[in-house]
Amino acid sequence: MNKSELVRALAEEHELPVEDATVVVNTFFDCVRDALLDGDRVEIRGFGSFKIKGYRGYKGRNPKTGDSVAVPPKRLPVFRAGKELKDILNP
Template structure:
């Protein structure tokens, strides 16, 4: 399922116009995005949680040339499925 399919399903299930459904989906994604950028954790009971994980920098190696490459520290969003979601996927 992609974003447009989610909008279509939401519009059909709750008798919303496409524009209203787009606004709801965008508001949800924007809220999650803003929380993660601020470093907060987002937990949706029965679904899962999102958080930002920080990785330290390190010296890697270019496999093609063998040269050492400095990899900068970075922050990446991480999703962890909740217990109920795991049980649904793995009955």
């Protein structure tokens, strides 16, 4: 399912105009993004949680040339499924 399919499903299930469903979905994603940018953890009960995990920089290697490459530190979003979602997927 992609974002437009999610908008369409929300609009159909709650008999909303597609424009209103689009605003709801975009607002949800914007709130999650803003919370993660602020360093907060986002927990959706029954579904899972999102957080940002920081990784230190390291020395890597270019596989094509064999040269050493400095890989800078980075932050990546991480999703962890909640117990209820795991139970649904693995009955």
